[in-house]
Amino acid sequence: MFLYLHFQYFPVVPIMNLLVRDAIIVTQDDNRSIVEGNLFVEDGIITHVGKSTDTSDFVVEAKGGVVVPGLINTHTHVAMTGFRGLLDDLNLEPFLEKTFKLDSGRTDEDIRQASLMSLREMISGGTTSFADLYYSENVIAEACRDIGIRGFLAWVTLDKEITTQEGDPVSNAEHFVKSWRGKESLVTPMVGMQGVYACSEDTVLSAKEVASRLETGLHMHLCETRHEVYGHVGKTGKRPVEWLDHIGLLDGSVPLLAAHGAWLTKSEMRTLKNADVRVSSCARSNMKIGSGIPPVKELIDEGVTVSLGTDSATTSNNLDMLEEIRTASLLQKVSKWDASVLPAATALDMATRNAAASLGAAGEIGSIEKGKKADFVVLDSSSLRMAPLTRQNAVNQIVYSAQASDVTHTIINGKPVYADRKFTHY
Numbered sequence: 001m002f003l004y005l006h007f008q009y010f011p012v013v014p015i016m017n018l019l020v021r022d023a024i025i026v027t028q029d030d031n032r033s034i035v036e037g038n039l040f041v042e043d044g045i046i047t048h049v050g051k052s053t054d055t056s057d058f059v060v061e062a063k064g065g066v067v068v069p070g071l072i073n074t075h076t077h078v079a080m081t082g083f084r085g086l087l088d089d090l091n092l093e094p095f096l097e098k099t100f101k102l103d104s105g106r107t108d109e110d111i112r113q114a115s116l117m118s119l120r121e122m123i124s125g126g127t128t129s130f131a132d133l134y135y136s137e138n139v140i141a142e143a144c145r146d147i148g149i150r151g152f153l154a155w156v157t158l159d160k161e162i163t164t165q166e167g168d169p170v171s172n173a174e175h176f177v178k179s180w181r182g183k184e185s186l187v188t189p190m191v192g193m194q195g196v197y198a199c200s201e202d203t204v205l206s207a208k209e210v211a212s213r214l215e216t217g218l219h220m221h222l223c224e225t226r227h228e229v230y231g232h233v234g235k236t237g238k239r240p241v242e243w244l245d246h247i248g249l250l251d252g253s254v255p256l257l258a259a260h261g262a263w264l265t266k267s268e269m270r271t272l273k274n275a276d277v278r279v280s281s282c283a284r285s286n287m288k289i290g291s292g293i294p295p296v297k298e299l300i301d302e303g304v305t306v307s308l309g310t311d312s313a314t315t316s317n318n319l320d321m322l323e324e325i326r327t328a329s330l331l332q333k334v335s336k337w338d339a340s341v342l343p344a345a346t347a348l349d350m351a352t353r354n355a356a357a358s359l360g361a362a363g364e365i366g367s368i369e370k371g372k373k374a375d376f377v378v379l380d381s382s383s384l385r386m387a388p389l390t391r392q393n394a395v396n397q398i399v400y401s402a403q404a405s406d407v408t409h410t411i412i413n414g415k416p417v418y419a420d421r422k423f424t425h426y
């Protein structure tokens with residue numbers, strides 16, 4: 001039995017256009033342009049970045065504050081926020097054992113309420129899109145639609161013998177993707193896999209077949225802990241990436257987003273690069289579970305697209321992407337004894353444009369440019385912790401100083417879902 005905060009929420013109704021006035025706009029376009037001026041949105045699409053005197057249905061006075069593309073969390077489990085504070089100080093194996101036990105007694109309403117808590121937490125901290133890996137993604141999809149956040153939702157598959165899902169997880173995933181594809185612009189249904197420790201060759205290839213046939217992507221945990229890697233070597237004689245390559249998952253035919261990648265050899269990194277596998281690195285989760293330091297610098301050097309994920313609120317213990325960006329950068333610096341590693345601009349790329357590319361959505365989100373979907377965040381110009389704030393230092397202030405409480409507005413699909421630090425019913 002869990003106690004939830006019961007939020008009142010409203011269906012999001014469209015407004016025609018929206019203007020942000022007098023902002024430092026960190027566009028994250030190909031040139032990383034930073035523009036001082038206004039931002040205009042019509043029917044959910046960015047139509048103008050720069051000087052403009054237009055007026056609008058809805059005006060945000062930024063007063064010199066920073067506007068940044070909406071942050072994209074590429075690995076989480078929003079329904080697990082219901083377990084926040086119940087699974088701390090555990091290594092991954094006892095953590096998963098306890099999680100599966102808690103999972104088995106959940107109702108759809110438990111999942112809905114926990115997910116709504118997470119979605120609100122993310123929106124209030126500047127996150128506009130997220131990738132989720134769990135079961136009952138249909139319930140989470142409805143929550144995304146109702147609250148107005150963009151979800152890339154992967155229904156997790158694992159071997160039938162060990163699942164707590166009713167029925168066959170692969171069939172459940174297939175049914176979910178078929179029911180939600182093309183149905184709601186905020187929801188992209190995908191196929192998930194728990195990881196090599198819970199997915200046999202048959203499960204992996206069946207999940208791949210469904211994703212391939214339904215033309216969607218795969219999302220899975222991969223090489224999170226030393227235990228996972230050496231357990232798999234003991235079972236199959238191969239490390240997880242070598243094994244996945246051997247059985248035919250990594251032929252590049254289906255887009256794969258792999259979470260963690262904390263235990264990888266150089267050779268495995270090259271295999272991931274060649275198969276265009278994208279990695280979602282989860283620094284705070286890896287630190288809290290004691291998994292190890294993810295080789296983010298090496299992955300980037302190898303040419304792999306790396307983005308950032310908070311993982312669930314049971315491991316990181318919040319869904320705060322600004323904190324995740326900062327920690328990802330600091331962890332790389334201290335592990336290499338080199339302050340120049342993972343600089344602010346790279347860290348911000350990982351949470352915006354790289355993340356969009358990781359989800360196959362680079363043409364739509366991840367930067368503030370004419371023609372793209374209007375997903376962006378306004379940070380408070382009067383934030384004491386970001387002062388002094390100028391066009392020149394804006395990226396560094398976002399990465400190293402800003403906190404979730406500095407977010408004043410979160411715009412998703414052109415709608416001010418969060419305005420003046422309050423949830424709206426637009």
Ligand SMILES: [Zn+2]
Pocket residue numbers: 075076077221259311312
């Ligand atoms: Zn995870």
